Amino acid sequence: MIDVKNLTKWYGPVCAVDHVSFHVEKGMIVGLLGPNGAGKSTTMKILTCYLPASGGTATVAGYDILGESMNVRRNVGYMPESVPLYGEMRVRELLMFRSALRDIPHRQRRAAVDRAAERCWLSQPEDVMRRRIGELSRGYKQRVGLAEVLLHNPLVLVLDEPTLGLDPAQIRAMRELVRSLAQEHTVILSSHILAEVEATCNHLIIIAGGRIAAAGTSEELRQRVVGPSKIMAELRGEEPATMAAMIRAIPNVREVSASQEGQWTRLAIQGEAMTDLRAEIFKLASERGWQLRELRREVGSLEDFFIQVTYEQSVRSPTLPASSA
């Protein structure tokens, strides 16, 4: 659905996007994750044909962003970061205007507006559609912005920080909405908050310093965080050194380090990648009659990974590109 190859964008002497390549399949919810000024917004602006790329190519919904810009625009719904709307217009008025711009035939406009409003919970309370946008709260504005991009039922939705400035309840509602959209649309959204992207997206692209630092499903990324599998066990029954030695003898165990916690021995066991040693450890413990208080596979925190990769990037390129906003 979206195919990006070596996309590069220079703002004068500053390189905001540096040879970014990725691929998005139909029906995926892709999260662009990165610190502020990483190049997320710029990438989105290029994909939606607002800005041209300095180098590289991309196709969206099968159309080239440079050569077939109008066709790309017809198939993309883009919600910019600040959700710009005409404050003096009423909600329905704005949506009708947008659907006219979106080539929706005159007779179908009302239905399209109602459908988009319904999906974004704008139909209730009744009077929202008649309210002036300037008077709406941030959460409602965000919904109007989203309704706006849903009007023409685009194949691809590009949402720049869709939950920015929402309260927790609204964030949850927005996440559910975005997830429900994936049935018909391919969604690409950006955020600088990991939890946000993890909760909504099934595919993550971590961008820092204009480059892709890591990409994959959150499972795949986690795998990379943990690296070799790591197991924590708390045991007692024999001397710590003996227990550590016996565990070290289990196949696929790389390293064991022991520490004392009261009467219990705390063992940090590193195994080969993609192995789960918990069953073997339990078996050994039961054979030897050890007491087992805890046995858990360490799941690496993506947060740490995110901070780590983005930090590496910022160390490598100390002059972070300015925010594109």
Add this chain to the structure above:
Amino acid sequence: MRKVLVLARRELAGYFFSPMAYVVAALFFAAGGLWFFYKVFIPGNEASLRPLFEAMAYVMVFAAPLLTMRLLSDEYRSGTIETLMTSPVSDAAVVLGKFLAVMVFYLILLAGSGAYLALVAIYGQPDLGVATMGYLGMVLLGAAFLSVGLFASSLTSHQLVAAIVGTAILAVLAILMQLLVAHGAEPWNYLAARLNAMTYFSDFSRGVLDTRGVVFFLSVAALFLFFSVKAVESRRWR
């Protein structure tokens, strides 16, 4: 073309919500009204709106940029330009839609001045041919001046800057050129005479249909609309 109308309709509706449009309308009518009652509507005077048209033309040097300053600057400032430019609409359609909207608003203002013509017609016999030419001149001058203002608005996200730049360009066309004609040295005064918007306009206000004036105003309008489209496009290569 249909999208130009869609855009123009929204923009025109926007005028009726913006206080600036009413302020400009008030300025336009106050200046026109004062001039009308001091210079035109005097017993024994010639039943002609000519002095009024000349005054309104000068008022437009300041009024046109005030009317147009919002058009693109506000889109840049609020970021709505992004949603606009990522819709299937060409840059030219956006510029034309805005121009059409401000033109219609200006025509409404101009229609308001019909009251003066009516007053003159009640108390005298104005030459309707001359009045028609005067209005035609006002429409052409408006098209040229408003497109200059639109161009100024396409350059910046600050409305005030847009208004000042627009007024400056118009002042060159309408006032500086006149001074150059009067006081300029040999080659310059001839050149200035060709670029002097007010000379062309005074032909119209005298009731003369001079194609040079028609061509001048229409080409200024076309040129600055073209510049505006290029300025809007410039985000792509800036």
